[in-house]
Amino acid sequence: xxxxxxxxxxxxxxxxxxxxxxxTVGANRIVPAIAIPHPLGNPxxxxxxxxxxRRGLVEKALKALxxxxxxxxxxx
Amino acid sequence: xxxxxxxxxxxDIQFAAESKIADGVLYVSEEALKAVVLEDEKLKSVSFDxxxxxxxxxxxxxxxxxxxxVKVEGRGGQFPGVIAKVDTVGEGKTYALKGMAVVTAxxxxxxxxxxxxxxxxxxxxxxFSQTLNLVMVAEPVEGLKQHDYEAAVRFxxxxxxxxxxxLARELTPDEVKVxxxxxxxxxxxxxxxxxxxxxxxxxxxxGLLHDTYVYGVDAKKILPTxxxxxxxxxxxxxxxxxxxxxxxxxxYVHQNNPVVEDLFAQHGKTLNFVCQIITNxxxxxxxKMRSSDWTAKICKMLDLDGVIVSxxxxxxxxxxxxxxxxxxxxxGVKTVIITDEYAGRDGKSQSLADADVAANAVVTGGNANExxxxxxxxxxxxTLDYVNKIAGASEDTLRPDGSLEVELQxxxxxxxxxxxxxxxxx
Numbered sequence: 001x002x003x004x005x006x007x008x009x010x011x012x013x014x015x016x017x018x019x020x021x022x023x024t025v026g027a028n029r030i031v032p033a034i035a036i037p038h039p040l041g042n043p044x045x046x047x048x049x050x051x052x053x054r055r056g057l058v059e060k061a062l063k064a065l066x067x068x069x070x071x072x073x074x075x076x
Numbered sequence: 077x078x079x080x081x082x083x084x085x086x087x088d089i090q091f092a093a094e095s096k097i098a099d100g101v102l103y104v105s106e107e108a109l110k111a112v113v114l115e116d117e118k119l120k121s122v123s124f125d126x127x128x129x130x131x132x133x134x135x136x137x138x139x140x141x142x143x144x145x146v147k148v149e150g151r152g153g154q155f156p157g158v159i160a161k162v163d164t165v166g167e168g169k170t171y172a173l174k175g176m177a178v179v180t181a182x183x184x185x186x187x188x189x190x191x192x193x194x195x196x197x198x199x200x201x202x203x204f205s206q207t208l209n210l211v212m213v214a215e216p217v218e219g220l221k222q223h224d225y226e227a228a229v230r231f232x233x234x235x236x237x238x239x240x241x242x243l244a245r246e247l248t249p250d251e252v253k254v255x256x257x258x259x260x261x262x263x264x265x266x267x268x269x270x271x272x273x274x275x276x277x278x279x280x281x282x283g284l285l286h287d288t289y290v291y292g293v294d295a296k297k298i299l300p301t302x303x304x305x306x307x308x309x310x311x312x313x314x315x316x317x318x319x320x321x322x323x324x325x326x327x328y329v330h331q332n333n334p335v336v337e338d339l340f341a342q343h344g345k346t347l348n349f350v351c352q353i354i355t356n357x358x359x360x361x362x363x364k365m366r367s368s369d370w371t372a373k374i375c376k377m378l379d380l381d382g383v384i385v386s387x388x389x390x391x392x393x394x395x396x397x398x399x400x401x402x403x404x405x406x407x408g409v410k411t412v413i414i415t416d417e418y419a420g421r422d423g424k425s426q427s428l429a430d431a432d433v434a435a436n437a438v439v440t441g442g443n444a445n446e447x448x449x450x451x452x453x454x455x456x457x458x459t460l461d462y463v464n465k466i467a468g469a470s471e472d473t474l475r476p477d478g479s480l481e482v483e484l485q486x487x488x489x490x491x492x493x494x495x496x497x498x499x500x501x502x
Binding site for chain 1: 283394431432
């Protein structure tokens with residue numbers, strides 16, 4: 001899906017836990033997620049801490065989306 | 077470490093007033109079995125049934141399959157850290173009841189359990205159509221949480237297997253096999269010219285009831301380590317897995333791991349079987365990286381020439397598999413990996429979620445998406461309530477004539493990644 005949307009001319013950020021797979025499939029902007037069962041959250045945190053974590057991830061993804069890249073890039 | 081494995085062939089199972097094994101027949105008291113299971117107050121009720129090869133019987137949802145064994149000499153007992161006290165097992169003498177299995181079934185996670193057909197086309201796709209199966213279906217007390225139910229059934233299955241295994245303690249085995257691995261230094265002296273080979277076994281450890289236990293320790297909490305391969309024959313590794321049935325390793329597969337068997341068969345002839353290395357398949361990237369780093373490091377420290385790596389499950393563990401392969405190869409150690417494929421119903425899709433050029437020697441257990449029709453059978457042990465939801469089924473699985481249209485994924489052991497069944501591909 002990442003590749004097809006990019007082929008249509010829109011930049012894509014792939015937020016995913018297993019970044020090596022993202023590299024293998026050819027995503028250009030990759031943001032590491034938390035864990036496979038809960039990529040965008042962490043049930044071990046309390047609600048306020050988790051919200052902060054989630055917002056941080058979305059902001060990082062938005063920043064990645066607006067960053068020029070010259071090749072496959074993981075935004076740590 | 078030296079283990080003598082005595083095989084006692086079971087040719088029939090019958091319910092009887094008194095439990096005993098005589099002339100290859102297991103007579104077992106249903107009442108005694110029930111008492112063993114209901115020791116655990118989390119279980120409300122249990123029923124037992126016997127399913128024999130060739131009978132028109134379908135068992136589902138299948139959780140685990142276990143071979144009854146008994147430790148007759150040497151340290152420890154069966155399932156150390158789980159049933160027996162923690163002690164290092166794998167030496168001395170153990171008896172195994174061949175030709176039979178304890179099968180645990182029940183609705184636990186429903187969609188994450190499997191199917192065993194004792195006859196028909198489905199029987200060709202599961203190794204457990206060939207065993208006499210003592211099937212246990214246990215119901216939880218009201219309000220019991222799913223993970224507690226899973227643990228209760230897991231432990232009950234092992235207790236039943238131990239109860240049955242104990243009946244063989246005073247018997248004389250029909251056949252004895254000896255498995256022995258030397259220490260590192262002895263191995264070097266004994267086989268200076270043979271390649272040093274180990275078995276890297278990846279254990280399913282994704283959590284959420286996709287778990288394996290090593291000496292009672294949850295495998296997602298282990299760091300890669302080494303075992304004498306005979307330790308697994310005494311139940312050092314057990315399944316706690318509720319995951320796609322075709323390629324999870326039931327406890328029976330750990331007890332009878334064909335990679336271990338085949339490496340022992342070549343040990344001292346074409347290779348020196350140094351040890352078994354176990355690692356996990358966790359859901360955090362950092363864990364995947366750390367575990368594969370350590371596995372490669374251990375391979376290097378042991379001066380191995382080659383390893384066989386087996387995967388358990390599919391999807392993100394494909395990445396663990398490829399990381400292990402890449403990193404071990406980078407240490408100059410040759411690898412052969414064993415996996416299975418999810419290549420779509422037409423077999424045309426990419427088989428694994430990850431790939432690398434280092435993975436240039438691959439053995440496959442077959443395509444889990446392959447569709448088969450399982451005809452209606454006369455008797456169901458368990459329930460068909462989940463058959464449309466089981467992983468590899470669909471809402472159209474149960475057809476009007478009672479047959480099932482399913483992917484191989486639903487069948488216990490169909491695409492096993494230790495080579496436990498016959499399926500493969502070229």
